[in-house]
Amino acid sequence: MGRVTDYLARDTARGRATLTAVTLGSGIAILDGSVVNVALRTIGTELDASLEQLQWVINGYMLALASLVLVGGALGDRLGRRRVYLVGMGWFLVASALCAVAQTPGQLVAMRVLQGVGAALLTPGGLAIIQSAFRPEDRAGAIGTWAGMSGIAAAIGPFVGGWLVDNGGWRWIFGINVPLCLVVIAMTVWAAPETRDSEASGRRFDLPGAALTVVALGALTYALTGSSTMGRGLLVGLLVAAALAAVGFVVVERRSRTPLVQLSLFGDRIFSAANAMTLVVYGALGVVFFILVLHLQVSAGWSALSAGLTGLPVTIALMFLSSRAAQLSARIGPRVPMSLGPVVCAVGALMLLPAGAGATWWTVLPGLVVFALGLALLVSPLTSTVLAAAPDRFAGVASGVNNAVARAGSLLAVAALPALVGLSGDDYQDPSAMTSGFRASMVICAVLLTVGGVVSWFGLAGTHGTTPTPEHDSPISRP
Incomplete structure (x- = not known):
């Protein structure tokens, strides 16, 4: 692995600035994957869009991100993780500005695809920079910070989107990205070192x-x-x-x-199990965040801001519990938190079933709190486990694989959801149809989450103590 002469220390000015830059940049991309959900009803009304077109406003972004995030990771390993991260941030900035001025559903979907391309370039770069540029003893804590803040970004998306929609219109959910991207670019240029896989340079892509x-x-x-x-x-x-x-x-x-993905990575049982769990769990998460805020606006008459506030319990739980979950995983191994977390989320999803016409905060809050606790338990251990199971020089590829799996899970689940629960056309404006579809969706999510817990329990059997590291326990890191 090519790197700077010395690793970054997390407690130095450059270390803090680098961690802030990659965490904020990744958070912007993740937030944009969720912030749009709360604006879907307004977008549909103003642009006269069908449910299928609204799905593509979500899926166009997720498709580009899921299908190209592997390319982003591999390009970072080859050309320099900092360089590709900066290109991705610039691309994302321009695409966000174009989304903000879209005049038709088709234009918005096309710009969302472009935005997803930028996200695919920058998303794996954030984790890869942490894994390759920071001192080994600082990586777990830095990854925990990244995972917690990234989870918060996904969770506060509906809240931010609701506030912007109610106070400025849906176009601001894209326009706000422009100044944020400029800040990330400036910090990355100043603080982040360049790293790459020295063995990848000169090989055919x-x-x-x-x-x-x-x-x-x-x-x-x-x-x-x-x-x-x-x-x-x-x-x-x-x-x-x-x-x-x-x-x-x-x-x-x-x-x-010169493969895009080193398939030997999947020879590691832990890496494979963690990614299998990621596929089903993030599929369920994508469905929950997609339909909950839309359902509460349509069926219960909530405002965009009120519906967006449903992400607040998740935000609080991830903010205060992610680092503790990472420490727990390091002490007892990832098997228990990665098995128990999805099951707790499943219980939370089932507790949301009563939400319908006349639903109040007291109807949905208990389920949201339980769901948030389960999510906080699994996010940090999952990220650390995936990266620790891969050699340092494949940090970008490993990050790209896990991101691709997560986005593909969300993408495919959201794509399949309406047909599975009987929603189509303008049903998203019909309270009765939305209530029926929402409840069926929560049951499906609970099943997927439970499957994820079972996969973790059997797939991570034998993991004890600290999460295995590529230098010690991972068989694919050995010559």
Whole structure:
């Protein structure tokens, strides 16, 4: 792994500034994945959009992010993590400004795709910079800070979006990114060192692997989103195309001398189990954050700000408990928190079932608190476990894989949700239809979360004490 002469210390001025820059930058991208949810009803009304178009306002961003985040991680390892992070922030800034001036649903979806490309370049860079630039003894704490603040960014998205929608209009949820991105760029230029994988320079980039990733996720997302309206022939064709592209990706990666993804990473049981858990758990989280704020506005008559405030318990829990969860995981191993956390979240999701017409804060608050506690228990241990199971020189790829899996889980779950629960067209404006769809969604989420807990319990069996590190316990780090 190429790096600066000395690792950064977390308690120095440059260390604090670097951690702030990568945490804030990643938080902006994550926040934008959730902040839009609370504005969907207003966007749909002002731009005369259907439910499927509103899905694509979410999914266009998530599709670009999920399918290209591996490319972002690999480019960072090859060209320099700081450089690619800065390019991603600049790209994200421009795309955000274009989203703010979109005049039609089609224009907004197109700009959201561009915004997702920028997010794909910057998102893996934040974690990769931490893993490669900070002293080994500072990494767990820095990652815990990153995970906690990133979780907070996702959680406060609905609150920020609600306040902006009620006080300035939905366009401000994109416009506010411009000054924030400028701050991150300035801090990164001043403080962050450049690191890269020295073995990656000069090797050919895996374009076929990148293209097959886009085709697989794009075809599957389009099929799931339009499954209730498209013809059977087109649906089958898209599903077959997605399957063939996925198989082709595995074949290409196995044969390539310079693969986009080191498939040997999945030879580590811990890495594979953590990513399998990520897929189902983040799928459920994506559904909860997508439908809850929309449901409360439509079925219970809440304002955008009031619905957005439902993210507050999650924000508080992640702010105060993420570092403690990381310390607990380091002491007893990741198996218990990563197994118990999703199950607690499942209980919280089921406690939200009574929310409907006439729902008050006392109807939803108990479920939100339980859900938040489960989320705080699993987020930090998950991030640390994935990165610790990969060698330092694959930090960007490992981060990219986990981010891709998380975004793909959310993307596919949100794409499939309306058809599974019987929502389509203008149903998002019908309180009765939304209530029925919401309750079915919470049951589905509870099942997915429980599956995630089971996967962690069996997949992480044998992990004890401190989370394994690539220098010591991970078999893929050994020659």
